[in-house]
Structures are given as structure tokens and as C-alpha cells.
Amino acid sequence: MPVEFLGIAATGDGSETNSRTTAAFDRDYTLRLARAHEEHGWDRVLFAYGAGSPDPAPAAAYLAAKLDRLQILLAHRPNVSYPTFAAKTFATLDQISDGRLTVHFITGGNDHEQQREGDFLTKDQRYDRTLEYIRIVKRAWTSTEPFDHEGEYYRFRDFVSDVFPVQQPRPGVSFGGSSPAAYAAGAAEADIYCLWGEPLARTAEQIEAVRAAARTAGRTDLPRIQVAFRPIIAPTEELAWEKAYRTVDAINARKASGDQLARRRYRPSADGSFRPENTGSQRLLEIAAAGERYDRALWTPTAAATGGAGNSNALVGTPETVAQALLDYYDLGVDILSARGYDLLDDAIDFGRYVIPLVREEVAKRDAERAAERAARAEQDRHQLIALQA
């Protein structure tokens, strides 16, 4: 199965290491960054969602109208919309993009952040609501007959949409989270299950948990797995490690600077502590506390410095080292590799130019070898059968 690469769509140029020099929504930067992904071998870009951030849905429509190939993964929080309305927005976006939309349903891992837009449910309740929401969206995408809904969080009568997605039967559903409630909801409904990059053994553990939850939900297929990293690459190992240490210094300097956006990013939890409420971030901090380096190239100080804020573990080394590290995840059963640098634009170009081709080439080789092995086994079985029949 060919591997896919997910990059980042951003509407401004800020990151953990750099204060923003653009407006929050800078139309030219948004397009330049996405075009850099399209031109450098990426398959898809993620529009993340944050309270206060520009609305990613119209930004996605803008990119879809300007670019021909790049696919879009649109993060969406159920609390900000009604599911029938959201289903129409997504179907319209799938029309605008001619079938290039996947929706990433965000449950929200931090109460304070959710409350900024009026969401006062607990995290487990939010997962419950996300599950109901996704089911309604799927039905609205596919039902040509009016339907009623009587659920825990939503109730409506006689809805039928007049706009349907290009993708049939529907666009892909993506989902992330590392708590038991996340596995249960996501594994039941998602086509793509997203994880933040952890050491290989911990990632294998999460993949198994997702697969077990999918089987418990009665699924016969399994969600595809996506894993996200922050690559730090340079022409030599030594230069890459220097860059890695400089990156952590820059994260710490920005945190200490009192920059308003940085303060909002590194927000305290509801109890006033800086311990994250979401399991995914707790796992990242626990892994970072247990060690700085894992496997071939995984480096945790970037996760420690950001409080495990989302995709934050680095892969450090030359393009060859980082490509090999990514292939280790492919061998573990990962289908989609997500990557984002600290300089969004330049790093997207470098990763696309120097890492993606290496990984794709090796994946093609591995896939061909596996296909040849399968064919040889089938041939052997056929001979055995003939021998038995003779």
C-alpha cells in the first residue's frame, strides 16, 4: 500500500519557535505554503482548529479553488456547529475541491480551550457527542431520503440535504485521541486514526488498542493509521543535532518572552496546573521524562518543552536517517506519515525534496517484495494441491 504524506496548512507563519510575522489569516502565505506542499510531493495538508483561529473551512475552499492536486484534511470541532449544517459545508467543500476533502473530527482535549467557544461538557461526554455527530454527518452525506434523529445531543426532524459529496459514498473521516474513550469512538467510525509520534513500542501499543476497539465495535475493516512527527533534518548528523538543540532553545525563549500567542498556546489546565488534561499529551510527557532518545532518531525534548502540546516529538538526523526512522513506522503498520517543521515553509520544501522521495522509493521496494513473496507462497500452495490431487 503506498504511503501518504500529510503536511500542515497554516494561515500565518508562526510556530513554537517563531513569532508570527504575517496576519492571522494571510491569504498569500496560506497559498504559498500549500503550493510548496503540492509542488514537493506531499499528498494532503491539515487545517488545524483552535478557538480564536481563522475559520479553516473557507480557507480550505480558497486553497481547493487555487490548487489542483493537494488534498485537504479539515479539522472540525462538533461544538461549533450543528451536524446537518456541517455535513452540507463538507459536501460543498468536497464539490469545490472535486473530491479532495477528508474531515478530521476534533473532540477537544482541554476543558478551558473548549469553554472558550461555549463547550462545557466533560471530555468523555464530548467523545460521546462526537460519535453521535459523526454518525449524523455520515447519514446526511449519504441519505437521499429525509430522516429524523432523536439522540442524546441532537434532535431534529425531516432533514435531507440537497448537496452531496463528490466522493462516493462519502469523504473520509479522520479522528485522533489516545484515551480509552477516544479509541472507542474513533475506532468505531474513523477511516483514519491519528496518533502523535511516540517510540515504536508505544506506537505499536496504540495501534493494537485502536484495532482491538475497532473489532469490539464490530468492524470488519480497520482504520488506516496516521502518525505525526516534527522532523529536524540537516546535511550531516552533527548539523541536525545542533539544529535540534537550537530548536529547543528557541521554543524556551519564545515561551519566556511573554508573547501573547505563546501564552495562549501554553495554557494551564482547569486545575491551574500545567499538567495536560488529554491522555495523548500526558503520554508524550511521560515518555519524555523517561528518556530523551528512542529508536533510530526520535527525540523528546521538543515535546517536553511544549508540555506535550500535540504533535511535538522530533525525528532528528540526515534525510536518510529520518527516512529510515519513518520506514520503521511504515513497517509497524502506519499508512500515513504526518510531518511539520518549525519553519513551516522552508521545512515543508526540504522534507518534500529530501525525505519524501527516499521513503516512497523504499516503500515501493518493500511492497514489491511483499507482493512477490505472496505470489511465491500462492504458487507453492498450488503445487502442493496438485501433488495431493495426483
Ligand SMILES: Cc1cc2nc3c(=O)[nH]c(=O)nc-3n(C[C@H](O)[C@H](O)[C@H](O)COP(=O)(O)O)c2cc1C
Ligand atoms: C493528528 C491530530 C490532530 C489534532 N488536531 C487538533 C486540532 O486541530 N485542534 C484541537 O483542538 N485538537 C486537535 N487534536 C486533539 C484531539 O482531537 C483530541 O481532542 C485530543 O487528543 C483528546 O485527547 P485524549 O483522548 O488523548 O485524552 C488533534 C489530535 C491529533 C491526534
